[in-house]
Amino acid sequence: MSRRPGNPARRFGDGGSIPFVGSVHSKARSSPLLSIGLLVVGAILLIGYLHSGSGGSISEKEALSKVEGGSLCTLEVQRALPVLKKAYGDSMHKVLHVGPDTCSVVSKLLKEEDTQAWGVEPYDLDDADVSCKSLVRKGIVRVADIKFPLPYRAKSFSLVIVSDALDYLSPRYLNKTLPELARVSADGVIIFSGYPGQQRAKVAELSKFGRPAKLRSSSWWIKYFIQTKLEENETATKKFEQASTKRKASISSSPTHSQFLRFKSITATNNIGANATTGSDPDASGGSSCDYSDGSWIYDRDARFDRYNSSCKEIFKGWNCILNNKSNGRDIVKWRWKPRNCHLPPFDPLKFLHTYRDTNIGFVGDSLNRNMFVSLFCTLRRVSSDVKKWRPAGADRGFTFFHYNLTIAYHRTNLLARYGRWSADGNGGKLEALGYKEGYRVDVDIPEGTWEKAPSFHDILIFNTGHWWWAPSKFDPVKSPMLFFEKGLPVIPLIPPDVGLDMVLKHMIPFVKKIMQPGAIKLFRTQSPRHFEGGDWDQGGSCQRLQPLLPEQVEEVFSLKNNGTTVEARLVNQHLYKALKGSNFHILDITRMSESRADAHPSAAGGKRHDDCMHWCLPGVTDTWNDLFVTHLNSLKFRN
Numbered sequence: 001m002s003r004r005p006g007n008p009a010r011r012f013g014d015g016g017s018i019p020f021v022g023s024v025h026s027k028a029r030s031s032p033l034l035s036i037g038l039l040v041v042g043a044i045l046l047i048g049y050l051h052s053g054s055g056g057s058i059s060e061k062e063a064l065s066k067v068e069g070g071s072l073c074t075l076e077v078q079r080a081l082p083v084l085k086k087a088y089g090d091s092m093h094k095v096l097h098v099g100p101d102t103c104s105v106v107s108k109l110l111k112e113e114d115t116q117a118w119g120v121e122p123y124d125l126d127d128a129d130v131s132c133k134s135l136v137r138k139g140i141v142r143v144a145d146i147k148f149p150l151p152y153r154a155k156s157f158s159l160v161i162v163s164d165a166l167d168y169l170s171p172r173y174l175n176k177t178l179p180e181l182a183r184v185s186a187d188g189v190i191i192f193s194g195y196p197g198q199q200r201a202k203v204a205e206l207s208k209f210g211r212p213a214k215l216r217s218s219s220w221w222i223k224y225f226i227q228t229k230l231e232e233n234e235t236a237t238k239k240f241e242q243a244s245t246k247r248k249a250s251i252s253s254s255p256t257h258s259q260f261l262r263f264k265s266i267t268a269t270n271n272i273g274a275n276a277t278t279g280s281d282p283d284a285s286g287g288s289s290c291d292y293s294d295g296s297w298i299y300d301r302d303a304r305f306d307r308y309n310s311s312c313k314e315i316f317k318g319w320n321c322i323l324n325n326k327s328n329g330r331d332i333v334k335w336r337w338k339p340r341n342c343h344l345p346p347f348d349p350l351k352f353l354h355t356y357r358d359t360n361i362g363f364v365g366d367s368l369n370r371n372m373f374v375s376l377f378c379t380l381r382r383v384s385s386d387v388k389k390w391r392p393a394g395a396d397r398g399f400t401f402f403h404y405n406l407t408i409a410y411h412r413t414n415l416l417a418r419y420g421r422w423s424a425d426g427n428g429g430k431l432e433a434l435g436y437k438e439g440y441r442v443d444v445d446i447p448e449g450t451w452e453k454a455p456s457f458h459d460i461l462i463f464n465t466g467h468w469w470w471a472p473s474k475f476d477p478v479k480s481p482m483l484f485f486e487k488g489l490p491v492i493p494l495i496p497p498d499v500g501l502d503m504v505l506k507h508m509i510p511f512v513k514k515i516m517q518p519g520a521i522k523l524f525r526t527q528s529p530r531h532f533e534g535g536d537w538d539q540g541g542s543c544q545r546l547q548p549l550l551p552e553q554v555e556e557v558f559s560l561k562n563n564g565t566t567v568e569a570r571l572v573n574q575h576l577y578k579a580l581k582g583s584n585f586h587i588l589d590i591t592r593m594s595e596s597r598a599d600a601h602p603s604a605a606g607g608k609r610h611d612d613c614m615h616w617c618l619p620g621v622t623d624t625w626n627d628l629f630v631t632h633l634n635s636l637k638f639r640n
Contacts (some may be wrong), residue, residue: 094116094117099121103125121142243471297597356463360459365465379623387400411451418447460523461516466569
């Protein structure tokens with residue numbers, strides 16, 4: 001967001017006072033008052049402010065603010081700090097301020113005893129002074145667009161104070177930003193807002209957003225909070241009333257008066273819950289306190305999907321469910337994944353291109369990773385047409401977005417390890433002595449050539465493996481078994497595929513670590529569930545459902561404990577978690593969110609002789625995988 005001048009619509013009046021958000025009561029007041037409405041999700045406090053100029057002095061900085069065409073809320077925030085400190089006590093020990101000139105607010109807070117403070121500047125810091133730049137270098141102040149998720153964990157701060165920022169947001173973005181502010185706050189969010197009774201901004205003085213601030217009346221805010229179903233935090237209300245009644249000089253020339261609004265929270269959603277799986281990795285949520293894999297799918301019949309459409313040429317024909325006229329093809333994207341305790345927004349492709357400029361991203365794995373790769377490409381392609389096909393060594397598919405020097409590629413590998421047909425050669429080897437005449441040789445300590453050079457090229461790699469390890473139709477245990485080799489010799493006694501998977505992971509994890517660039521990010525995606533019913537893919541199995549599975553249905557299908565009908569996904573995950581423990585790989589858990597989506601496969605519309613209940617329709621579920629992927633990447637990038 002661009003830096004813009006102080007809000008010209010929020011000027012000092014002739015008497016030197018700043019009008020406040022209109023009170024709920026309409027009776028006139030003879031003296032300047034501080035009107036406060038406490039409106040909470042967690043706790044959200046809306047403060048309308050009024051400062052008396054009679055008998056009060058104005059600092060040089062304040063006078064300069066007036067001359068330049070407007071008065072920011074920053075000064076009002078600083079005046080209110082003593083009242084807030086008395087009202088909230090210990091809750092003021094860890095504060096986040098969001099708004100322009102946040103450096104000055106943070107600097108003042110840091111001078112307070114036993115108070116830690118951070119700031120988010122929603123506009124560019126082009127004219128920042130030396131002390132402000134120092135706060136930015138230390139990571140205390142960050143520049144961030146508040147229309148996007150904040151780079152902090154849930155409840156990172158005791159209080160969040162917002163000033164001179166929400167007036168520029170439409171209700172659409174308010175609906176996203178307020179819950180995000182509440183997410184990072186443990187005790188409350190305090191919002192300073194302007195009053196519409198002031199002089200309107202001239203066209204020449206409009207914000208660089210291309211519009212003036214949306215100064216809203218108290219009735220507008222009351223209506224908005226009622227519609228958003230907020231509930232009053234009565235304890236905080238009483239504390240603030242007591243503190244503001246005692247406080248006089250720094251905020252008002254007369255005792256303050258508090259006006260409180262009370263709302264009852266009521267929610268009603270059409271949701272299908274997600275089950276809980278064992279072995280959930282704490283790092284799966286990208287290092288935050290939110291477990292993004294624990295949630296439910298919410299149906300929104302009016303949802304519009306505009307990240308890309310069925311015309312994206314990279315979509316494999318069998319996955320293009322809309323073009324193939326699958327009966328629920330357009331309905332699939334109307335289901336939105338909602339984590340239980342946080343928000344997973346659709347990622348912004350343009351912001352992604354800017355953030356990961358000069359970066360190479362590789363998907364290494366089976367066709368399910370290609371499913372995910374195609375989703376990412378189509379999303380980025382919609383906002384950037386300057387793209388050409390270019391494949392790194394060994395890659396099956398690859399594209400470079402030249403304007404950003406960003407390359408994404410897909411390296412196909414079914415087992416990660418090198419494998420191929422094996423036949424007895426008549427030399428009387430150990431396998432021949434055991435009666436084996438043919439099968440598949442799997443070298444557990446040698447990476448497949450399609451990706452062996454990928455770690456030295458890519459800055460970010462996301463791996464997967466699993467489907468081919470539990471595929472008797474591919475590796476028949478009698479006619480064409482998997483025969484494992486290590487250091488060029490067969491592993492004797494023979495081992496089953498699951499032990500072979502453990503051996504491959506044991507070798508591949510250190511191989512990647514050894515040759516990958518310092519600081520590179522390595523992720524391993526968990527297993528994508530299949531939804532064949534009535535038999536496997538080659539046994540007449542199908543997936544004809546038009547809605548996600550209910551939680552109890554998910555357990556019937558996938559539960560290891562209850563011997564579900566399709567336990568492959570959770571079995572694979574057990575091996576992954578065990579092998580990756582203690583490594584510097586990060587786990588991307590997509591299994592739990594995907595287990596209920598039996599409705600989102602190509603099914604009979606895939607154009608095959610059998611139903612495709614393994615891959616996913618595009619657009620579809622893998623778009624949500626990428627939302628999680630990008631959220632995870634941003635978290636890792638932030639921590640690094």
